[in-house]
Amino acid sequence: MTATLFAFLRACAFLTRLPPVSRAFASGPHPLGRDAAVFPLVGLAAAAGPAALLAILPMLGLGVLPAAAIAVLALVALTGALHEDGLGDAADGLFGHRDAPSALAIMKDSRIGTYGALALTGSVLLRTAFLADLGAGSPHAAALALLAAAALSRGAMAWLWSALPTADRGGLADRVGRPAAATGLKAAGGGAFLSIALGLVAGGASLSGFAAALLPLAFAAGSLAWLRAVLKRRLGGQTGDTLGAAQQITEIAALLGFALAL
Template sequence: MIRLVHSTLRAGAFLTRLPTVTRAFAGPPVPLGRDAPAFPVVGLLVAAPPALLLAGLLQAGLSPLAASAFAVLLLVALTGALHEDGLGDTADGLFGHADRIRALAIMKDSRIGTYGALALFGALALRIALVADIAGASTLAGALALPAAAAVSRGAMALLWSALPSADPGGLADRMGRPSPAAGWWATAVGFGSALLFGIPVGGWSVLLLPPLTAAIAFIALRRVLKRRLGGQTGDTLGACQQLVEIAWLLGLALLTTP
């Protein structure tokens, strides 16, 4: 149990802006990839404050759209926009007509381009709108949707990291130590199980079908594009995976919960 707690704390120190517990880093350095099964747990923890904020604002009489905007923006702040940054860089690199080498160079550029800006705006707007649709059905549905999507998307991120080789040897994701296939699948199982635990009260047993389907489509599509265009994954593409799978899971939940 202590090992799991330390793994979660180490993963949380990298994936969020939550306070770092230095005791978790005592002893020999541990590659982040080894902590990949804890990624979904970090998702649950970081999504808890936004979920509570959403519920509180809805109970205070705020509209679902406004409450969802505050909740999603808090989630972005708690993660330091880490995954959003990856999505923007990935969009800039992949949506042009650049070859593999040029695409990787674009993704390393700290400046944001047109494709990146559009991707960030679209992703933020979709997340807010989808959470608002779910929250419009019930306060509980909206509050539970946030940790469900956060957990399953971070499990998918770990799975992609383990499933594809590094497209940028020496890059951040490569230096962090790629997870083993077993670690990737464990992360997926933890994320999927957590999402179902939070999702069944929202959409009933139907949640076993539609949200996993939409999430799987997003994951497989991104994996195929990355394999074809880059020959593997980078740290930025892992962030893009988290964002796309989160949106896809929320889409599945929204289709189940809205009339």
């Protein structure tokens, strides 16, 4: 139990802006990849506050659209825009039809290009739109959907990290230690379990509940399979930026599934 808690605290220190707990690092350097199994729990922790805003702000009289926008921006702030940064860099590198070395060089450039700007704008707009659509039906269902998508997408990110070799030797994802295959599967399974459970709660014991359990998972899995194929073909593996992109893409896909189901 203590080992899992410390893994969670270390992962939180890397994936969020939550203050690090020094005791979790007392044993010395610890590869982040070994802690990847708890990434879905970190997603829940990061999304807890934004989800509460989604549920509470409409009760105070705020419209569902501004509530959704505030929740999305709060989540971005709590994660330090870590995954959004990866999405923007990956979009610039992958959609320019460059060879692998050129694409990797573009991803390392701190400047944002047209593809990156469009990807970031699309990410914020789509997540806000899907959560507003869910909030119009039930703010509590929107909050549960955000929690589920946050857990599922981080499990997906960890699995992709373990499933593809590094394409950037010495890059961030390489330096912090690629997870073992079993660790990636645990993360993906944990994220899927949490998403299904929260989807069933959001939809209740009805047809929409089963749809909310299955559609987000199916959409996220489909988008992740597509991204894996693209990365394998274009880069021969993954980088830290593409892992951030994986989190963003699967979160959007999961929220789309919830919006259609509920």
